[in-house]
Amino acid sequence: xxxxxxxxxxxxxxxxxxxxxxxxxxxxxxxxxxxxxxxxxxxxxxxxxxxxxxxxxxxxxxxxxxxxxxxxxxxxxxxxxxxxxxxxxxxxxxxxxxxxxxxxxxxxxxxxxxxxxxxxxxxxxxxxxxxxxxxxxxxxxxxxxxxxxxxxxxxxxxxxxxxxxxxxxxxxxxxxxxxxxxxxxxxxxxxxxxxxxxxxxxxxxxxxxxxxxxxxxxxxxxxxxxxxxxxxxxxxxxxxxxxxxxxxxxxxxxxxxxxxxxxxxxxxxxxxxxxxxxxxxxxxxxxxxxxxxxxxxxxxxxxxxxxxxxxxxxxxx
Amino acid sequence: xxxxxxxxxxxxxxxxxxxxxxxxxxxxxxxxxxxxxxxxxxxxxxxxxxxxxxxxxxxxxxxxxxxxxxxxxxxxxxxxxxxxxxxxxxxxxxxxxxxxxxxxxxxxxxxxxxxxxxxxxxxxxxxxxxxxxxxxxxxxxxxxxxxxxxxxxxxxxxxxxxxxxxxxxxxxxxxxxxxxxxxxxxxxxxxxxxxxxxxxxxxxxxxxxxxxxxxxxxxxxxxxxxxxxxxxxxxxxxxxxxxxxxxxxxxxxxxxxxxxxxxxxxxxxxxxxxxxxxxxxxx
Numbered sequence: 135x136x137x138x139x140x141x142x143x144x145x146x147x148x149x150x151x152x153x154x155x156x157x158x159x160x161x162x163x164x165x166x167x168x169x170x171x172x173x174x175x176x177x178x179x180x181x182x183x184x185x186x187x188x189x190x191x192x193x194x195x196x197x198x199x200x201x202x203x204x205x206x207x208x209x210x211x212x213x214x215x216x217x218x219x220x221x222x223x224x225x226x227x228x229x230x231x232x233x234x235x236x237x238x239x240x241x242x243x244x245x246x247x248x249x250x251x252x253x254x255x256x257x258x259x260x261x262x263x264x265x266x267x268x269x270x271x272x273x274x275x276x277x278x279x280x281x282x283x284x285x286x287x288x289x290x291x292x293x294x295x296x297x298x299x300x301x302x303x304x305x306x307x308x309x310x311x312x313x314x315x316x317x318x319x320x321x322x323x324x325x326x327x328x329x330x331x332x333x334x335x336x337x338x339x340x341x342x343x344x345x346x347x348x349x350x351x352x353x354x355x356x357x358x359x360x361x362x363x364x365x366x367x368x369x370x371x372x373x374x375x376x377x378x379x380x381x382x383x384x385x386x387x388x389x390x391x392x393x394x395x396x397x398x399x400x401x402x403x404x405x406x407x408x409x410x411x412x413x414x415x416x417x418x419x420x421x422x423x424x425x426x427x428x429x430x431x432x433x434x435x436x437x438x439x440x441x442x443x444x445x446x447x448x449x450x451x
Numbered sequence: 452x453x454x455x456x457x458x459x460x461x462x463x464x465x466x467x468x469x470x471x472x473x474x475x476x477x478x479x480x481x482x483x484x485x486x487x488x489x490x491x492x493x494x495x496x497x498x499x500x501x502x503x504x505x506x507x508x509x510x511x512x513x514x515x516x517x518x519x520x521x522x523x524x525x526x527x528x529x530x531x532x533x534x535x536x537x538x539x540x541x542x543x544x545x546x547x548x549x550x551x552x553x554x555x556x557x558x559x560x561x562x563x564x565x566x567x568x569x570x571x572x573x574x575x576x577x578x579x580x581x582x583x584x585x586x587x588x589x590x591x592x593x594x595x596x597x598x599x600x601x602x603x604x605x606x607x608x609x610x611x612x613x614x615x616x617x618x619x620x621x622x623x624x625x626x627x628x629x630x631x632x633x634x635x636x637x638x639x640x641x642x643x644x645x646x647x648x649x650x651x652x653x654x655x656x657x658x659x660x661x662x663x664x665x666x667x668x669x670x671x672x673x674x675x676x677x678x679x680x681x682x683x684x685x686x687x688x689x690x691x692x693x694x695x696x697x698x699x700x701x702x703x704x705x706x707x708x709x710x711x712x713x714x715x716x717x718x719x720x721x722x723x724x725x726x727x728x729x730x731x732x733x734x
Contacts, residue, residue, distance in 0.1 A: 162637055163561060166552030169545045170612055171564055177583070177605045178571040184582035247477055253470055261474060263720060265481055270716045272666035274684040275705045278691055279488050282698050290487050293504045324484070332724055385575045388668040392688050406577035406669070413581045414673060420581050427578030438573035442566060450617070451566070 182431070188424035189213070205421075212425035221400060221408070225426075228315060229384065229404040229433075236322045236383045241376055243323065244330025249360070251331065252338045262335070269328040277392035280321040284308045284393075308394055311401035318402055322389055326382075330375055337371035338364070370448045377441040381434055405430040492516070492702035515703035519690070523678055524704065527686030534596055534682060535664040538603040539657050545604075546611030546656065547649065551641055553612065554619040555627075565612075572609035576669050579605065584673055594680045602670040607660045614659065618652025619645060654722040658715070665712045683708050 189212055191205040216222040251262055268276070283290045284307040295301045307317040341364050349359045365372075387406040390396065396403035396411060403411070405426060413423030445451040486506055492515050494508035553565045583602060584593075592598040626648075627640040635643070646653075671682040681689065687708055694700045716723070 159556060160558055163552050163556035163558060166556075166641075167549045167561070167564065170549030170568070170608060173545060173604055173608060174568050174571050177601060177608075178574055178579065179567075181579045181582035181586065182571075182574055184585070185578050188582060250470065250473055250477060255467075255470055255474055257474070261478065263717065264478065266716070266720070267485060267713065268481060270662055270713055271485075271709055272684055272687075272712065274666065274668055274687045275709050278687065278701055278705055279484055281691075282491070282701065283484060283487065285696065285698075288500045288696070288698060290483075290504055293500065297504070324480070328481070336724065381573050385577065387577065388666070388684070391668070391672075392691065406575060409577040410580070410669065410673070423581055424578075427575065427581070430575045431578050434573055434575060438570055441573070442569060445569070451562075451569075 185424045185427050185431070188420055189428045190421075192419075192421040208421065212422050213429075215422070216425055216429070221403070222426075224400055225403050225405060225408045228402065231315060232319060232322075232386070232404050233380060233383045235319050236326065236386075237376060237379050239319075239323045240326040240379055240383075241330050241372070244327040244375075245334050245372075247327065247331040248334035248338055249364075251335055265331055266328045268325045269332075271325065273325075273388035274392055276321065276325050277389045280318075280324075280389070281308065281393045284317055309398055311399045314394055314398060315402045318390060318393060321393075322383065322386060325389070326379065330379065333371060333375050334368065337368040341367045370444070373444050374441070374448070377437050377444060380437050381441070384430070384434060384437075405433075488702050488705055491698055492706050494699055496697070496699050515699040516707070519700040519704040519707065523681070523686060524707070526679065527681050527683045528708075530596075530680060531665060531683040534599045534603065535661055537596060537600045538607055538664050539660045541600065542604055542607040542611045542660055543615075543653055543656055546608055546615050547646065547653070549612045550615035550619050551645060554616045555624065565616075568609050568612055571605075572613070574605075576606070580669060580673055583670075587674060592674075594675055594677050596680075598674045599671060599682070602674060603664050603667060606663055606667065606670075610659060610663075611656050614656045615649065615652050618649050618655075622648045651722050651725060654719055655725055658719045658723040661715055662712060 190207060190209060192208045192212070247265060251258060251265065271279075282288070284292075286292055286304040286306040286309070289307075291307065292301070292304050296304070305313065308314050345363055346359055349363055354362070384404075385406055386404065387410065390402050390404065390407050391410070394402045396407045409423045409426045409430070412419050412426060442451070487504070490506050490508060493511040493513065495510055495512045495514065498508055498510065549568075553561060583605075587593055587598045587601075592601075622645060626644050627635075627637075630640045630644055631637065666684055667682070668684045668688070671685045672688075675681055675685065687704060690704055691701060
């Protein structure tokens with residue numbers, strides 16, 4: 135029986151079923167969503183509002199742990215201070231470098247690996263399982279592992295590079311400002327690309343094989359088919375993935391905090407680490423930290439809106 | 452003609468060879484750090500690190516595991532399990548209800564609420580952590596499981612709703628409608644029909660929550676100050692302070708922290724991949 139027939143049958147049943155009354159339906163719908171909405175409102179929107187408010191106040195250092203600290207209203211002072219702050223500029227630059235590079239390479243490598251694992255090769259099943267391992271590895275373990283790999287004396291990276299004759303000295307990768315951020319970017323890409331691979335692998339299953347076949351017969355080579363058929367077919371997933379990984383990468387904390395705490399010379403501080411350091415570190419400056427936080431939200435809001443638009447475009451929202 | 456065929460076959464073999472070589476390269480890139488972690492964890496402390504590195508120590512030993520397993524380790528581990536499981540139960544039950552509400556009913560206001568929830572998922576933890584800290588502090592929840600579970604809901608609840616909604620939308624509504632004609636209430640139909648059918652989605656969401664909560668660091672670092680309440684990830688970073696560069700012990704504890712989540716993940720992996728894509732692709 136098709137669903138239209140069924141609906142017709144329902145309509146002819148003597149008393150109309152409850153679900154046809156919109157008002158009781160609305161009440162029922164609310165019943166289902168109320169717990170989630172209340173939790174999200176209290177645990178996410180309320181704190182977000184408080185963060186905005188907090189950024190307009192300054193809290194005397196002595197009372198940062200007390201329940202109701204005597205806060206002083208300072209207006210936009212934290213923001214105007216930040217604009218002239220060299221550390222802020224550095225954090226902004228680091229965040230940009232960090233996010234753009236990690237997202238770009240995570241997705242490029244992720245896509246390449248997905249295409250590779252989509253081929254009919256021996257050991258494909260086990261490979262697909264293994265490739266996700268870095269993503270499952272707990273973040274702190276990943277951080278400790280990479281700190282170790284970059285250890286100038288004992289680390290794997292230096293012994294491989296020296297062993298292969300590429301470098302002669304024991305480079306202190308995480309201890310010099312010129313290399314620390316890039317070294318962490320590599321670690322973040324290694325941990326993050328498997329997620330993109332899985333998403334792209336799933337997207338590739340949806341590519342029209344007949345179309346690929348037809349293009350092949352018409353003489354299009356592999357690169358052309360990839361460029362003109364595969365890429366357009368998965369472009370929605372690519373955009374979603376780019377936005378999602380941008381948001382996650384921008385919010386990275388554990389890897390940087392555990393390895394360098396933002397150092398050396400603040401060369402690896404990005405928004406989350408500077409916020410934590412400003413708010414909970416030695417200065418305990420909640421107001422300034424909140425101002426950093428609000429700026430982070432405003433940056434992310436752009437990506438969030440794009441993400442929502444993309445969801446709507448792919449008809450899942 | 453014949454030479455053409457040979458040429459083509461050669462080209463195909465070459466093509467095949469390159470692909471296999473690339474795949475091997477991928478395996479090496481992914482697995483090398485893991486092998487290194489494991490090999491150092493079973494390397495005796497007195498065996499030097501060599502150049503070029505060796506992947507299997509001369510005299511493998513479990514000593515590092517023994518010395519890494521000091522009493523706090525069990526406590527951290529237990530805390531992480533408790534917090535992860537509580538978060539999972541809460542996030543999935545609240546999320547499942549909401550997913551059903553958002554997946555099955557269609558009112559203009561509902562859509563706005565769903566968008567608000569997806570938007571909340573993008574909030575940086577770092578921004579919320581200070582106000583949340585103050586709230587938890589004023590409620591006296593610092594150093595309790597409750598603080599961590601509530602904080603972890605901010606990480607998991609929006610994603611749970613989104614993932615589960617993807618699954619529920621793939622369950623045909625005919626079944627519930629038929630059941631309701633037969634006298635079931637909407638709630639009964641939800642409980643007896645939708646929940647069992649959404650089981651793969653629940654499994655996928657549970658894996659996601661386990662992976663996220665098991666490794667969460669920022670909230671755990673800020674909301675727990677006593678050793679008793681540390682979770683395994685904060686505990687790990689404490690170990691780093693204590694062990695310094697005694698990498699044998701560090702790697703041994705790294706292996707012990709990672710194995711449970713990796714094993715869990717391997718058992719439930721197929722659900723997880725389905726769940727990840729259910730929300731992102733058209734159902």
